[in-house]
Amino acid sequence: MAVENSPASRPENAVENATRRDSVIDHSKIRANVAQIALLDRSSRFPVLLGFALALIWLLEGTLLGDIASFKFDFPDFLGSQEYLTFGRVRPAHLNAMVYGWASTAMFAVSLWMMPRLCRTPLQWPGLATGGIIVWNIGVYIGIILLMAGVTDGLEWLELDNVMADPLLVIGAAMVGASIWKTLAARNVEHLYVSVWYVAASYPWIAIIFIAGNLPIYTGSESAAINWFYGHNALGLWLTTINLGLIYYLLPKIVGRPIYSYWLSLIGFWGLALFYSLNGMHHLIGGPIPSWMIATSITASILMVIPVVAVGINQHMTIAGRFGAMRYSPALTFLVLAAMSYTAVSLQGILTALVNVNRVTHFTHWTIAHSHLGLYMFVTLSLFGGIYYILPRLIGREWPSANMIRAHFLLVGLGMVIYVVALGSGGVMQGLSMLDPAIPFEASVEAAKPWLLTRSFAAVLISIGHVIFAAHALMLVLRGRSSVPEDPPFFFVRPVLVRNDKVR
């Protein structure tokens, strides 16, 4: 190596200097004025609003499907003669409506809103993004209608028909992804913020796993392997990543503090990319696939503790000491709960992947409790938080009613705590009774019944919360501009989630 004597000019020091600059970069100091940000928001306004509108409709439809499925456990003859609404069709319709309809559409919207801000450039190809959202939604509607008519690919998480629906989903996601990556390519910032890593990487990830998962070339045990490779990665490399990106963006922004550690962000991101993608076979523990595959996934599941703890510490230290801000910002409240749930659900997932636990909980309602802790308490609450933050900024008006926000938060929060605790406990009892061959199978059904009824009760609470939320969003949109004199429009500086009249 040609080495000069000045230490700063040596190549290894140049790298070190660059990484040091990265690690101490203070994002709260990167200022852009309100007019610049408004311009960026305007560039993505239409596809973002369209995405949220379609997502909210899906939320209500998915909720109804979930309620029907839940009550069928308590009253098995409820709607029993309706072929379209038999349990084996309503349940996957609920899952697909929530994952691909509600969550994914809302995630398109939040990623299209974040990228221009993070790249300091207007959204590129906004028309393509809008078209992508529309094509994706048409695909999901076709898929779910066919599913309820009895046309399904038969694999959990991959039910949507791979002739009529899946190509539309691939094209739609690719159109949105192209807009995201074009925006990234046109960026006016040097440094890529952690949210950009998560959001940008998610699009090629979902494309690869979705196409691989839907190829009609697998038989028997291979079919099971690809099923859970996809199922787990849809969660890990799509639903999780976009929402972690959203939380990473909004948490520091709302509390007005930079992210605690750049290095923890790096460990969290690359650790997740490396380990999460190998987790899928833990859905088949003890089953008929080669045991080394299952062992690989259990090992990778345990290693997930590294990125999960890194992200957990990073986000906790970012907000530590400022939890009080949650009283003023509903967005922050939802996002903090979502971030905590990410840690909780990941640790629960690691626990469930251990053979000693899995022998009890596999095949029971514990799994359903676990998936709702992840898909609801983490993903959905995070998206609620995002919508509470983003919508007023795009519409230019504040949310009309603090009471409706309170009601929404309390109903869905309480409902989901009851849901997860009830089904988790019920699942363990069901599993323990199934594990004792001296106890007849009937006992495992009877053990679960009261908990299933409790779950239905929780589902009703959550449903009321969703109706209130959707109605509130509609009120926000329909409310006339003239009726809102507040200035600045974006924040009431007063507690939203506790009543405190003095502050008003």
Added chain:
Amino acid sequence: MTRAIILFLGAMATVLFALVVLIILPNAMMSQLEAPPDLKPYTQEELLGRQVYIDNGCVYCHSQQVRDPSFTTDVARGWGSRPSVPADYVFDKPHLMGTMRTGPDLINVGARLPDAQWHLLHLYQPRALVPWSIMPPYPFLFEHKETAAPDDTVLTIPQSHAPKSGVVVVTDEARALVAYLLALKRDYPVNNQAPTQAEGETGEGEGANK
């Protein structure tokens, strides 16, 4: 990070690595599996029944796998005489191994409950036979008629669950579904499966069961 290309290539590398390790390599190994001599391919009717099983989402409550007896009690519970192996599934496309046991495992239901009449009535109204069951009824797999035609198969239903008038006739779909259920018998021995023993079987479980 400052470079988008690093992000893109790194993200691709991790997911493709996982795809190779968990899908492409095992696929190459398992594609050499041969069907055990006692496992017959599904007949045309059984395949139709399998499609009815898929279309109505039976998989969301019923698994089709006997797990490793070294840490589960699937064999002791009588759901199979041995743990399932990949060769048991060579004719299954897509797989129906399942993730829930809201109802019992079905991979050997044809051996455990060989009575077609029982299955037909159980599908029409599970609680006519199993009072504590929470399984949905499938009346839409049957036809409700005032009088049966000469070549109809009439379902015998106990008074308590029978319609007030007319008869319930078995459709081809219901008949096919029952044929499929009765074909779910993976109780033959698989010990002599030498060619793919090393990579194709759940090793310890198989040993413990012999």
